[in-house]
Amino acid sequence: MGERDGDLARGAALLGPADIRRLAAELDLRPTKRLGQNFVHDPNTVRRIVKDAGITADDVVVEVGPGLGSLTLALLPRCHAVHAVEVDPVLARHLEHTVADRAPTLTHRLHVVQDDAVVVKAERFAEKPTALVANLPYNVSVPVVLHLLAELPTLDKALVMVQAEVADRMAAGPGSKVYGVPSVKIAWYAAAKRVATVPRTVFWPVPNVDSALVRLERREEPPGDKAQVFGLVDAAFAQRRKTLRAALAGWAGGAERAEELLTKAGVDPRARGEQLDVTDFAAIAGQL
Template sequence: MEDQQATLLGPADVRRLAEELGIRPTKKLGQNFVHDPNTVRRIVAAASVSAADVVLEVGPGLGSLTLALLPAAGAVTAVEIDPVLAARLPRTAEEFAPGLADRLTVIEADALRVRAEDFAQPPTALVANLPYNVAVPVVLHLLAELPTLAHGLVMVQSEVADRMAARPGSRVYGVPSVKAAWFADVRRAGPVPRTVFWPVPNVDSGLVALRRVPPPSTAPRQDVFRVVDAAFAQRRKTLRAALAGWAGSATRAEAVLRSAGVDPATRGEQLEIGDFARIAEAATTVGGH
């Protein structure tokens, strides 16, 4: 069977579709539409999507990335919060990728609220141009909710990409970096120039690659994340001080930290996700307040 192709959206197509739908891209929804075919081809290639994948795309917008995904993936499920865009997408697939449109499923929903049972086919890959204001919560929610997601590539604001992929000791290492590391190996996968978007945003974008890893601990994730939140709520303080509220007292915080093999004078930004997991585990065995 010969490979079926999709015609990709260029700048004129993007403007025509937006005009037809009466869309003025809004800052509130973080809408910046990609109008460069080479960029979406590059994203799909970097995402290593295969015919075995059911791709979850969040915020497909006018369909630029969707059309590039359809020939590469076995199926694509697009989650779109905007009812006008959600209604138009299947028609765009019919027009630009007629032989492939049956691979597309559109769910009109908020990606922060989707559940595993909303998907007829469990997604195996996340590929998305994410609205900047919700990128981190969306990625964390989907990784938690959809254990079948094995890998992914997301386009986010450059600073967000730095934070998600940061390692301990980095100036931008923080809650997003640690929580993402619970689920996945996260790394930067290259920059994206502003000029590929319409309208041109006033920030740079970057690609973040995700590969699912086993949880670093059998401790409940919520318990570990509570430790992470407490450690970074006062990131300039030592862990003995920062975790005092969480542990019930600074004295107990110190005892828990020592039991976990963590120096109480360390700061949260120096620890890896496995260290935070050990602290959560130790808290179940160290008594007293």
């Protein structure tokens, strides 16, 4: 039995390029850059995403931006439930019809949440989510991930498809040229790893950049006040070429005070933000 036959046997007929264009025509859909609408039309890509996500039959999955349902249809046979968060009301309404048509035995597993994933609240989900799997809009990918990790503490794993450059920033460690605010803030919640590159040709319309998959695994948060640490991180990277003594002067109330806090935390005042990991930032904020 091939992969396509296996999908059908489990109750889901995946969408191909012709299906995507037909659905878009039926809905008179014109994908917009504002909403980051680039729809995956390659069944092998969505199968790979689901496989790499490590989804089990017990998982309650949050999918952000399900669009026309390509990834949704691949997720439904593999998990307990999918809570699909869609901001576009037309797409949100139509997703249930697509699932009823192509996966009629799995409709009970789908819960559509019409909302903005950057602000959606935990109470919108009928069950406690355990996994995030999503093809995220490029323009809000990091804010969405950070919001959901904070709002949904039961999320213990994620696999997200984002712009390749964003993937590099999300997974970067200290010392990397692309290490910065997103890297540190995501590290507060989870260990991030870039696992694969996704070519632009699997999308419609074709974006002008490649994408990548990033795997996140929840870990224990560092001690301290998150808001205070995040404010410190923002200050440290706002002037990333300056030493921390200088970059944190405004945050700490003066360069001398910044040096004092850094020294107490065991951090060289001459260091730069790109050299510190999230526990270093937590230690500095803890001196307040």
